[in-house]
Amino acid sequence: MTDKLADGLPGDDFSGPDDDDESITGKLLVPDEVQEAIRTLLRWSGEDPSREGLIDTPKRVARAWKEYCQGYGENPAAHLARQFEEVGGYQELVLLKHIPFQSHCEHHMAPITGTASIAYLPRDKVVGISKLARVLNAFSRRLQIQERLTSEVAQCIWDNLKPHGVAVVIEAQHGCMTGRGVRTPGVGMVTSRLIGTFLEDHRSRKEVLSLMGF
Ligand SMILES: [Zn+2]
Numbered sequence: 001m002t003d004k005l006a007d008g009l010p011g012d013d014f015s016g017p018d019d020d021d022e023s024i025t026g027k028l029l030v031p032d033e034v035q036e037a038i039r040t041l042l043r044w045s046g047e048d049p050s051r052e053g054l055i056d057t058p059k060r061v062a063r064a065w066k067e068y069c070q071g072y073g074e075n076p077a078a079h080l081a082r083q084f085e086e087v088g089g090y091q092e093l094v095l096l097k098h099i100p101f102q103s104h105c106e107h108h109m110a111p112i113t114g115t116a117s118i119a120y121l122p123r124d125k126v127v128g129i130s131k132l133a134r135v136l137n138a139f140s141r142r143l144q145i146q147e148r149l150t151s152e153v154a155q156c157i158w159d160n161l162k163p164h165g166v167a168v169v170i171e172a173q174h175g176c177m178t179g180r181g182v183r184t185p186g187v188g189m190v191t192s193r194l195i196g197t198f199l200e201d202h203r204s205r206k207e208v209l210s211l212m213g214f
Contacts, residue, residue: 030062038062068104071141076152079134080160083125093165093204095119095211096132105176106143114146114172114188117212120157121164121197121204132157146172146191154193165197167208 022029035058039049047054098115105112118132139152154168169192178185197204 028063030059034062069142071138074138076135076138076156077160079131080127083127085125087126093119093121096129099133099136101136101140103140103144108176110175112172112174114170116170119167119208123163146189150191151193154195158195166195167198168193169212
């Protein structure tokens with residue numbers, strides 16, 4: 001009985017080599033020249049792009065890259081457009097801790113995986129807390145360097161929410177370091193961008209960094 005169920009799992013029909021006929025699946029159409037570019041890279045890497053396992057790889061890689069780079073189609077500031085003034089006199093910092101993210105480095109197009117902690121000290125307005133993660137995503141789903149990602153997220157919150165202070169700390173591992181080059185798995189890189197009160201006031205800075213776990 002169990003076997004029969006397993007045999008008939010929904011989705012099985014779609015996992016074969018025909019799974020990306022664009023007209024049926026509605027998946028993004030990948031132009032031939034893009035597929036050819038990926039085949040060229042496969043050949044360059046020592047592979048045979050015509051072998052069975054790699055037949056649909058160019059399409060999959062191309063679609064995956066559209067997803068990795070979704071941020072190009074997003075205006076990060078738009079996530080901060082809806083602001084709430086009714087904060088009940090709350091004047092302390094707001095912190096979203098250890099938000100996982102994935103990005104790709106612009107030098108090797110290798111994955112960057114890490115977490116970000118984002119804090120701000122509201123002046124008179126706050127945003128829905130998930131919006132901070134959305135801003136992070138809009139910037140991380142592009143080709144990046146960690147330093148720029150950190151400051152872009154901080155600057156976007158600073159410009160659009162106009163708080164007293166913003167602090168962004170990112171810890172990440174870089175595929176171009178762990179999987180190639182010096183090959184140092186487990187080594188994380190930390191970058192921070194502090195603006196306003198968090199930069200100028202020693203006590204605020206200490207408080208936010210210690211709440212973030214530093
Ligand atoms: Zn790199």
